[in-house]
Amino acid sequence: MAFEYHVAKNGSDLSEGTEQSPFLTINQAASAAVAGDTIIVHEGEYREWVKPKNSGLSETRRITYKAADGERVVIKGSEQIHDWEQLEGSVWKTSVSNDLFGDYNPFKEEIFGDWVVYNPGRHLGDVYLNGKSFYEAENLEQVMNPSIQTEVLDHWTNKVVPAHNPGQSKYDWFAEVGENKTTIYANFHGEDPTKESVEINVRKCCFYPVETGVNYITVRGFEMAQAATPWTPPTADQPGLVGPHWSKGWIIEENVIHDSKCSAISIGKEGSTGNNYRSKRKDKPGYQYQLESVFLAGQAGWSKEKIGSHTIRNNTIYDCGQNGIVGHLGCVFSEIYNNHIYNIALKREFYGHEIAGIKLHAPIDVQIHHNRIHDCSLGTWLDWQTQGTRVSSNLYYRNNRDLFVEVSSGPYIVDNNILTADYALDNHAQGGAYVNNLIHGEMVHRKMLDRATPYHVPHSTEVAGFAVTYGGDDRYYNNIFIGKESLKEVGTVHYNGYTASLEEYIEVVHQNPGDHEAFNSVEQPVYINHNAYLNGAESFERENEKITADQFDPDLNIIEEGDEVYLSFVLPDNFEEMLGSVQTTQTLNRVRIVDADFENPDGSEVTLDKDYLGEKRQEKSVLGPITKLQKGRNYIKVWG
Template structure:
């Protein structure tokens, strides 16, 4: 997440660096992180390079070639070389900050000293330029890529009168460029640089009297537009016109000294600053893209407000840059990062840092194909794998499939675990396993059993119990065939075996953790595992496993004869998984993988497993009834040693249906650059193992630069729809549906993430039930509840919940029916990741969302060090806006929220109905049939919007321009994810239809 990364396709991003930066490791770190170019604020100006003492002492020796000292600039050049940065040289020739003695005979310093003649000054000019260029190009080759040869030579409608014009004459510009061209390397660009380059008369003088004469001798490569601006000047239409005029000359354009003076640090003023920066960068980027101006660099004059030259120059505190004190990014920073997405029209593909997601897929080229068709009469693993002579098993093809191979899998059931033995060589040379399309291709980690007998010799009634058994009860048993369970018997293994030490046993029901991994299916539907044999009598559709894991007893739902049904027993851990780690560039497409007997994570081992490989594509697949994990795409666990240059992630999971995963749908530990899109993840968490800490529709650790979009999460049981655990940075969660969280504490949980921004935008949240015991909620008889100092915290149920996480941005979402709150974050000071700090839960931005009918609150901020703007609150309870600390907490209405904290200046309150059909995936807005009881009768303090059409547009977020449909919106938009709000309209919500 940096300026240089986002603008790399367009131009360099640089900063002018004052000398004090080298006294701060933080400043130097930010310099490297954000910029790929730097300019000395002063140290390369003649005043700092000319050696006054040496020239005075030996005036005759240096009369025609001045002594120069480079010690002050070496730290800049050394730093640039060590950190792979480039530099702009600023400046060779300037009327200012060139000492007056330099122009006198014998380098005399007296005011009345006679000036040197033209011949002498030309010799000094050439000698100075030659020495500076030879020093930088010899000792620091390739570091300085551009020089401002002449600076600010135009004034009052003509060339500026200066000591240069007095000694050399008005052709000093031409002479300086001739000398610079003579000594500059071919890859060094030469610029003329000036301020107020947008003023029409100045633009004309620069073009006619400076640039065109230089161009006639091919002496100049570029125009430097300094661009010191204010909030009102220049007029940006005139600025763009100037940019295009200079661009029409066929030269480079660089913005060399950009800042925007602003003396007002208020939030509204900083928003206005952000908007102006966004307009400026839109002009620069658009013209670069369209070819009307070859913009090759933008340099900010300073790195943070605290160091800006404007404060001293203007005589008033200025806040003109993208970073406030401590290098904390301002809204303007986010606004600048958002520009390329707006210009390119691909905002839906952009991450919070502004860079486009790193799409890596290419059309693969296959040089070999194999066919697998178990139903073919000639199928045999000894065949050649042709269409006419296919393999019987997928593994037979996998044994031969190398880079550039496609394995076609024809319709049928394949009872095996496929172990690819080779990965691809890149995006165009993948190894692909694909359904052929002539029927569903199913890989099952189970076997059919037909060996049934009546279960005898076991008590169905517990000792001493007075229980009557149901009429017609039939218990059956089947013994496992050792040949089918060789190497892995899930009926011998309990769900959790590995890394269970963190479980808090005293508050955890361990039953499901200690259940066996093996599953039993009747006609494709699972039976329920019970812990004791006698529980079969009270549980139709159940099974029990003997201690040695060799015999399974079961009862069908209707007590029928299993011989009349298909009975399947899981016998393999996975369906598709390498046995060799780090195989990469593999595609799995269109397959159904069912009945995987995976254990509870960690380790994270899915029905489909990348087994620590990278650059996999898993698309259009179905995962059905995985005991633990559906798909794993990460490093499996935290116990592996780390290999140098190890890559984990860059995986695509697209268009899949992941249904009824016992613990986790998709698991990605330490996986970065993930693209998870257009999937339906339903019924996750039936194992009730959420306290294994690895449960969720999606569970990731240390995810960086990932895009999770257009997915449907529904009916997740107890677990989170999405859990992002530890060290997540620059991830975007956008245009998803988070529906019907059953006994769910939160829909999204982002934990222990401190750096960068994680953006949650344009999603639909509906019905987060909460996970708590109602009997634990203390009663509040009479007026007891009125006078409590803080809430007890037993009730939960949140759309977005964070622990120890900073800079969460929640923008343009619809958040409805959360049992507790739409947004809630705790500071959790001692949740420390690695050697880092604890979380402050500050600098969250809750912007332009629609909150609807939340049980306790819309927003619970831990402290006031966050921001909330432009939100719409509909059907909210009293005190629905809360600041929790310092105690006692504040429970506020919108008016107090605005008055005392400055939040939601454009906030609105509504009282109308929203209905979401989570089966049909539709949403409807309805006009209110009543108004709530008013506290302020006749005062006008409570103005509820009762018709959705009357919701007012608010200022659009700087960081994301698009809506739920993926379309870009203007400067103002209604709160929430939709472009318009209309009563009675049926909004189709399935995001997969909006690719």
């Protein structure tokens, strides 16, 4: 029989957990609930790290944690600090006992791990004034003298920029950790911390199991914030503010998640498969340790039967230092949709090669669709083993970069997306199908011949082989490319010199004797047709049917009106003269290296017959992500 447990701020952990006699803490309910049970949490702030103990048994026998209908329930990784002493001007200090932190003091723990590139001694701790996070100063002098402005290298744009966002007051803190106490100095700029709400983060996570294999959990309707999460590269344990910790079948939905020091939602791997060995042992490249983690994961039960298949939907995620959603290996077979992700890694307190709104390694058969991703250092980054992955009908804007696919052999699909950053796409992969997208911005295409990455038996975690990234084996159909005077390589021009069919490729490869050397030098086939190139965007030299309006400026704008977002741009008079066909498994040639077809995750034939708005495409329809696009001015609601 399924039970319903209740948690409320007027409860007691000695109670029975009923609606009339509720528990006080969520963890007490977690220790009681078993498969099929529901935990209802009532209004209030719960300052605890919820550690689910018991597992659900199936999709229909879950353990559900949910906020009571219509009630605001907040789970925080922080504690309030009231005892502040004014030092000088707007600078105050407080000393807290290290007992508050237990064995994990975020003000002692540095940002550390594989692929951390820039960190001038910053830590996992943070200070919040009325919910707004401060910046960590590099020394006490910067706190005492707020006029000192530091600069950092923005690694995405390669420009030196202010360490703080322009126009933002410099709210800084600095901490000194002693044997028994941690002293925090903070510049409150005229605010009185004894009268305002001031919090410091003390817990690593808000909702994350300690043990692995806690399956079939639903987390619904909470606000979760202010966790001291560590740096989460693919070669480390990857705890997030919330996540399943190497389990199967979680549903994380309808939550508001913010102010995670590093990552908000983690669907990544655990520590036994490697934990920052590159940075600790220093004896091998991180690349080598990442290869090893794939095989260690297999020994730890990495399979469709035991790991992944998570659903992340309808969440709002913002103000995190590294990722909105992160995961290596544990993300397989998952679905991520209808999430609003913004303000990720914009504080520039630290930098590394694992930062994005969504950053996934080995996203086998992961479906990422209908998300709104903006104001991020990078919108979505799919890295290693991107196979069976589909990125569909997502809205990207005001990101430093929109989409990055790296060292993968496909097949993967990018369809019906709106990408509007000046730096729209990094394609350091092969075996992709880009169909019916609107791409406004620079596109960078690179080979990666110095490191081979795994590919898999279709729809499985079983490794089938390894391959370097030769570049090409890509398909571009029915896209709209929009250039700009200051940008280069917008469109498909970077494929000039590539072969245009597998038959041609094989013929050229075998013109000279040898084995692998020829494959390194002959360009893989590409399949490119029925695209539009506007305002300086350039086409592949062998594209037969296309629309070109080199001097036509579409005047593209993304307009926010409250919770709604609109796409505004102009299309040339000849736009409707050429139509594109619906692409399917049958029309998208199978990828060369993996020798696999473009399919749905269940192995059925894929048909790209729905547009960005969910409208059915005719057998022939206009180019781009929205079927109702027309010549002249278009003004279309694309979110809300």
